[in-house]
Amino acid sequence: MDLRRLAPSGVFSAAAARASGISGALLRSLVAQGRCHPLHRGWYSVERPASDKHRHRLRVMALLEEYGDQVMASHCSVVALLDLPDEDIDWGTVHLMWRDPDRKFRAFSRVHIHELLDDPGLVHTSTTVDLALAVVQMGLRSQTGMLVAADHCLHLSLITPAGLAAAARALHGQRGVTRAKAAIPWCDGRHESPGETLTAQALRGLGYSFSPQFEVARLERPGRVFHADFRIDGTRVLIEFDGRVKYDPDSNPDAARANFQEKLREDELRRLGYFVVRLTRADLAKPALVRARVEASIRDSRAAAA
Incomplete structure (x- = not known):
């Protein structure tokens, strides 16, 4: 049985497995054999997570498929999804941002769904919040994590100082924003690693x-x-x-x-x-x-x- 045909993205749901004729008992047997690996409620990966960051990335991919176009990755989940350099990050919780402020959402264990943030200086993508916003969001908890990601992105011209400023504006009033804003002047694309x-x-x-x-x-x-x-x-x-x-x-x-x-x-x-x-x-x-x-x-x- 080639599970990769079932999961071209690398992740699949229990519902998709059932639709392909894989019973619950067979799915449990495949997990026991190490041929697929649980990620969270009702979702599996065909590859064994090599690290906490890798598992986080697979969970983000699964949640993006589960929620469809209702969410996008945010905070450290963008770093995992794009495989950016990281430091001082807790990979235990996936962070998503809800796209429709008028539509209710429900989160569950180890998944934090945030309300939509917007600003004329931010450009969200189909799968992630604006990259500068994700970088500054990490600074709400860790200046170190923010600086490592920000310097890398500035060095590659993936973000700009103006984008970081726009992100800080959008986060006004959130817990930890003072800490994050204090680190913005230290972000420097001349740092090469x-x-x-x-x-x-x-x-x-x-x-x-x-x-x-x-x-x-x-x-x-x-x-x-x-x-x-x-x-x-x-x-x-x-x-x-x-x-x-x-x-x-x-x-x-x-x-x-x-x-x-x-x-x-x-x-x-x-x-x-x-x-x-x-x-x-x-x-x-x-x-x-x-x-x-x-x-x-x-x-x-x-x-x-x-």
Whole structure:
């Protein structure tokens, strides 16, 4: 039995299974065999969820099919549906927005249906709320989650600062909107990865002023430049975020070459008079450690310039 013929989108309902001749007993047997997987009341997936985010995405797909054109994904459910970068997100509850303000709706366990929000600056799609709105909606709960998604979308020109402002207007009066609005000025498309967004957040929290994607002119190859993730303003200290995948030989077959090229790059930066602080995700969880490393490099740079 090819369940994918029953579920071309990857999800199917118990009602569709019955209509195809699959009895309740057979469906339970298929679940026990691991050939399909329960998502929520009356809905199943033909693929095993690989993560909480993946399960959330499958649940969103099922709910969009169940409710039809009455709803669209919102909040973190847009991040799951579009598979955007994520951080600090609770995947336990699906968030949907009801399209017709005059029509009553009924939600159920682990599904939150929100009333329609609109603004001339928002453009909803057939399946999701305006992307900038979804990003700011995440900021109602988590500035970190909002910043990671916003920076990614700004970097790819999927949203604009004006769109973020329109989203904040539409959310006026909602719980957490002050927190979300406070994070809008920090959204920056120059951050090229979630790691850079988290690094910026850590540096900001420590009170540092910094410039992302700082350009360093190369003396040894005139006309060429390096781009450092950050420079601490007013200093010769550069901050680089080191993601694991780029330098991990188990994840990247070119890791050895990447490590060697990075060494050559850093050697040249030092010859140019810069001091480089390299940070990992684990480091960012220790603000005191980050401050100590940055301050040590600032002292060293000033001593070298004296």
